[in-house]
Structures are given as C-alpha cells and as structure tokens.
Amino acid sequence: MIIDCHGHYTTAPAALQAFRESQLAAYKGGPEAIAPAEPRISDDQIRDSLEQAQLKLQRERGTDVTIFSPRASAMGHHLGNEAVSLRWSRLCNDLIHRVCGLYPRNFVGVCQLPQSPGVAPAGSAAELERCVRELGFIGCNLNPDPSGGHWNAPPLTDRHWYPLYEKMVELDVPAMVHVSASCNANFHATGAHYLNADTTAFMQFLTSDLFRDFPTLRFVIPHGGGAVPFHWGRYRGLAQDLKRPPLEELLLRNVYFDTCVYHLPGIELLCKVVPLDNILFGSEMVGAVRGIDPRTGHYYDDTKRYLDALPLGTSEREQLFSLNARRVYPRLAARLAAAGY
Secondary structure (H helix, E strand, O other), rough: OOEEEEEOOOOOOOOHHHHHHHHHHHOOOOOOOOOOOOOOHHHHHHHHHHHOOOOHHHHHHOOEEEEEOOOOHHOOOOOOOOHHHHHHHHHHHHHHHHHHHHOOOOOOOEEEEEOOOOOOOOOOOOOHHHHHHHOOOOOOOEEEOOOOOOOOOOOOHHHHHHHHHHHHHOOOEEEEEEOOOOOOOOHHHHHHHHHHHHHHHHHHHOOOOHHOOOOOOOOEHHHHHHHOHHHHHHHHHHHOOOOOOOOHHOOOOOEEEEOOOHHHHHHHHHHHHHOOEEEEOOOOOOOOOOOOEOOOOEOOOOHHHHHOOOOHHHHHHHHHHHHHHHHOOOOHHHHHHHHOO
C-alpha cells in the first residue's frame, strides 16, 4: 500500500474561494456588514474538482491513499480575527470531510486549525477534537507563524502551545508543521516562507525540552525538512555545542520528514542523512510545484518516481510508503479498515 502523507485540496470548487472573499470583505466592512451565507457546493462539484486532478494523478502514479487537508496557502490565519478564522476553518474542514465521505478509499482527513495572531490555542484544540472525534480526522496542520511572515508568535516550544499539545497527546494525533500564505514581501510563500518554517521549527525543537514534557508528541516537518538534511552536520554540531543530546535521542522519536523534495538528488540526500524510520512518503501533488521538469519529462511533484529510482529493499520501501505513516498517524489504521483495505 502506498500512503501519501501530504495532500491539500488545492482544486476546491470556486464557490469556496468566493465565500472567503465575501467573508473578508464583510469583516473589513465593520460590525454592520452582513456575513455571507455558506457556499452551496454539490457532491458532483466535489467529484468534478478531484476526478481530473488528485484522483487522476493517484491512478497514474500508483498511490492509494492521500492524507488530505485544506489548502495550506488559503488558511490565511493573519486575516480577520479569531471568529473569522474559526468559521473559515470549520467550513474548510467540513468540506474535507465530504471529500473523504465520497472517496473513503482515496482520502483520509487532516484538519486546518482556527489560529489567529496573538490568540491562545484553546479554540484550535476544540476544533481539533471536533474533527477527530466527529469527522474521523487523523491529525492537523499547525501553523508556527499565524502572522503570515512576520514571526511574532511564540516558538513552537513555548508553553503558549501546550493546551493544543495536550489535546494532541490525548487524541494520539500528530501535527504537520505548515505555514500559510506570506504577507511579507521578503518571503515568497512556497519558495521561501514554507522552507524557512520547516527549518525554523526543527531548530526550535533542538533547543528545547518539549519532548521531555510530551514524550509521545509527534510532528511531521514537510518539504523534506527544508534546509535541515543538507545541514545535518551543522545541527549535530549545534546540539553538541549547546550540550544537548544527540539528534537521534533528542528529536527523532518525535520528529519526522516527508519526501516533498522535487528532484532525485534531494531525495537521495534525505534518505542518506535521515533514518528511514523518520521519513514518510509525501508528494503535495497539485500543490507548490505543478509543472513538468524539462530534464526528465515528468512532473516535479511525482515524488514516488524518485523513490522508485533508489536501491531500496522490499522492507525499506514498505517503511517509506506505508508503515511509517501508520505509526505516526495511529488513527489511520481504523480509517483504512473502514474503507475496506
């Protein structure tokens, strides 16, 4: 079985974005403005949005199940306020739930959290619980920078986040560290902001005792870990200089990486540096990079192709493509069983 741990609903029907624009316009209009009604999206519109995109690519590339969440760049936690974010997040999560209901053998849900700058994560913990207990979701996306590129939130290791972590541990679900859009012109969203966040989160974890407080807390750092695998020696050295334990002991029981690295040399480096136990297959297809690589003639985000080119044994392939995801997302097994796998 091939489980893709990183997918977003980037092809959602246009009515969803139209609602968002109306919602934000109403917020800017002040208390007298009328908030829009929820968009009407039919099951057929959902099917049409997926059949020629994610589902088509699943079939062509030979993947089975995608762990699926709302479009990351559209989370927009820096826009509006907590109430705006909550309504938007619930709407997006409910739409993912409908996708998973229509295609239970293809998609398993992960939720967007209703984060907002300067707001304690109690609301995020409540929405996570709703999505897990009521909608059958198996994890969440956690934005370490709700400001949208200005980085004025406490680090992920601060006690500010502990109420959310307590709920994650209680529900036994992981979080993928994933920022949203950047409103800072210095940081292109997918080319800089996303990768900066991945690298920054790893360093925050390295300098803290977060996993002493939460031994079972789990994070997936996407996009191959940003700069981390390329600078593994630097991080080993920094841990040593800071009198921290070795990285394997300090972080690798709790921190994992995906394979959203869009060329073969990057995948080779990732698998050479990071233990295979800590790597989950992911593609983020129909996401950050959608084009065809002229050097290969294949889509950049066809990351399975890169792994297929590696000299991996059967057990190693099973680890990367299936077993690691099942271990990091324990609630996945029940969803797969319910879908008939």
